[in-house]
Amino acid sequence: MDQRPTALLRTASSTLAAAGVPSPRVDAEVLLAHVLGVDRAELRRLAVLDDPVGNKGSDGGTGDSAPVAEVFARLVERRARREPLQHLTGRAAFRYLELHVGPGVFVPRPETEEVAQVAVDAAVVSVRERGSAVVVDLCAGSGAIALAVATEVPGASVHAVELDEQAHSWAARNVARLSPGGAASVVHLVRGDARTALGALDGTVDVVVSNPPYVPPGAVPHDPEVADHDPPVALYGLGGDGLEVPRGVTAAAVRLLRPGGLYVMEHAEVQAEAARSMVAAAGFAEVRTRQDLTGRPRMVVGRAPGRAPGDVRTVTDWGV
Numbered sequence: 001m002d003q004r005p006t007a008l009l010r011t012a013s014s015t016l017a018a019a020g021v022p023s024p025r026v027d028a029e030v031l032l033a034h035v036l037g038v039d040r041a042e043l044r045r046l047a048v049l050d051d052p053v054g055n056k057g058s059d060g061g062t063g064d065s066a067p068v069a070e071v072f073a074r075l076v077e078r079r080a081r082r083e084p085l086q087h088l089t090g091r092a093a094f095r096y097l098e099l100h101v102g103p104g105v106f107v108p109r110p111e112t113e114e115v116a117q118v119a120v121d122a123a124v125v126s127v128r129e130r131g132s133a134v135v136v137d138l139c140a141g142s143g144a145i146a147l148a149v150a151t152e153v154p155g156a157s158v159h160a161v162e163l164d165e166q167a168h169s170w171a172a173r174n175v176a177r178l179s180p181g182g183a184a185s186v187v188h189l190v191r192g193d194a195r196t197a198l199g200a201l202d203g204t205v206d207v208v209v210s211n212p213p214y215v216p217p218g219a220v221p222h223d224p225e226v227a228d229h230d231p232p233v234a235l236y237g238l239g240g241d242g243l244e245v246p247r248g249v250t251a252a253a254v255r256l257l258r259p260g261g262l263y264v265m266e267h268a269e270v271q272a273e274a275a276r277s278m279v280a281a282a283g284f285a286e287v288r289t290r291q292d293l294t295g296r297p298r299m300v301v302g303r304a305p306g307r308a309p310g311d312v313r314t315v316t317d318w319g320v
Contacts, residue, residue: 003052003053003067003068003069004050004052004053005032005043005046005047005050005053006047006050008028008032008053008069008072009025009028009029009032009047012024012028012031012032012072012073012076013025013028015076015077015080016028016076016079016080018080019079019080019081019082020082021079021080021082027079027085028076029043029044030085030089031072031075031076031079031085031088031089032053032072034075034088034089035068035071035072035075036053036068053068053069075088082223082224082225082228083225083229084107084225084229085225086101086102086107087101087102087103087107087229090102092107092108092142092144094108094112094113094116094142094144094147094148095113095116095144095148095152096148096151096152097144097147097148097151097178099142099143099144099147099174100142100170100173100174100177101142101170102170103166103229104164104166104167104169104170104231105141105142105166105167105170105171105231105234106141106142106167106230106231106234106235107142107225107229107230108141108142108144110293111266111292111293111294111296111298112144112145112211112266113148113293114290114291114292114293114298114299115145115209115211115264115265115266115292115298115299116144116145116148116149116209118209118262118264118290118299118301119135119137119145119148119149119207119209119262119264120148120149120152120153122206122207122262122264123135123149123153123156123206123207124153126156126206126207127153127154127155127156130206131155132155132156132157133153133155133156133157133206133207134156134157134159134201134204134205134206134207135149135150135153135156135157135158135159135205135206135207135208135209136158136159136160136161136198136201136205136207136208136209136256137149137158137159137160137161137187137209137210138161138194138197138208138209138210138212138249138252138253139161139162139163139194139210139211139212139213139234139245139249140160140161140162140167140171140189141162141167141170141171141211141234142167142170142171142174143160143162143170143171143174143175143187143189144174145209145211146158146159146160146171146175146187146189147174147175147178147186147187149207149209150178150186150187151178151186157188158186158187158188159187159188159189159190159198159201160175160187160188160189160190161190161191161192161193161194161197161198162189162190162191163191163192163193163194164231164233164234165191166231167231167233167234168189168191171189172189175187175189194210194212194248194249194252195248195249195251195252196252197252198256201256202255202256203255203256203257203258204256204258205256205257205258205261206257206258206261206262207261207262207263207264208252208253208256208257208261208262208263208264209263209264209265210246210249210253210264210265210266211265211266212237212245212246212249212265212266213233213234213235213236213237213238213242213245213246214237214242214243214245214246214266214267214268214271215235215236215237215242215268216236216237216239216240216241216242216268217236217238217239217240217242219242219268221235241271241274242268242271243267243271243274243275243278246265246267246275246278247278247282249265250263250265250278250279250282250284251282253265253282253304254282254283254284254304254305257304258304259304259305259306260303260304260306261303261304262301262302262303262304263279263284263301263302263303263304264290264299264300264301265279265299265300266298266299267298267299267300268298269296269297269298272289272297272298272300275289275300276288276289276300278300279300279302280302283304283305284302284303284304284305285302285303285304285305286302286303287300287301287302288300288301288302289301
């Protein structure tokens with residue numbers, strides 16, 4: 001086997017392309033960099049040198065002492081079977097973070113980064129004007145949104161709720177890894193039902209953010225990485241429209257938010273109108289749909305009923 005980086009990447013890219021992987025070259029680079037224990041910039045430097053990889057670098061966390069080319073080939077085979085890239089590396093990038101992920105937890109998507117941005121912007125406003133911000137992430141999954149807010153907004157007190165045991169375990173791992181040694185956790189993580197959790201915070205929260213399960217029962221995702229590997233409990237929102245779980249989350253947001261607090265929830269593109277109606281029916285004001293970075297309507301934003309004394313802001317004033 002030719003063990004030069006360029007040859008390995010060329011063969012892997014061809015294999016992944018034939019398997020229908022959407023980004024074969026990028027995935028091949030990520031996997032080889034993972035096995036070598038380097039980043040992609042260093043991998044490209046090695047590719048320019050084009051020396052055989054042999055056993056150089058680390059095993060990329062695989063625990064495998066076999067030659068790099070053999071470990072890489074096995075990972076490429078698994079990716080060709082459409083195992084998620086993030087499951088193979090054990091990592092998922094989200095905004096400025098690298099999160100631990102694997103079987104049993106929803107892999108955070110780039111489009112959810114814009115949902116997190118809305119929560120970050122609102123938390124920043126609250127810290128600036130009120131001196132602090134209380135933020136709650138419902139259906140937290142890996143903890144991606146909660147950790148993004150906690151690490152990007154000094155002065156924010158962030159709480160996250162996740163019911164599923166496996167997902168909660170992954171979130172706890174990420175919270176522990178990103179919390180300063182010996183200090184309090186950067187996120188207060190609770191395993192519980194999003195509809196009833198955190199009762200002690202009722203009426204005090206500045207921002208509630210959620211990426212709940214929302215896929216309608218009959219709308220099976222097309223990509224094998226999603227359909228075969230994301231846990232169903234994180235995908236399907238129940239009810240004929242997929243919005244049964246989001247309705248419960250929305251009701252919890254009404255309970256948790258202070259007057260004038262901000263609510264932002266991700267939904268499917270086809271659910272924009274239904275999500276607005278749902279949030280408005282719960283009593284939220286200034287309800288609107290926001291687009292993701294690709295221009296698709298993917299989140300609903302609204303303000304909690306009532307206003308705090310002296311609070312005359314609109315949704316736009318929150319930066320959303």
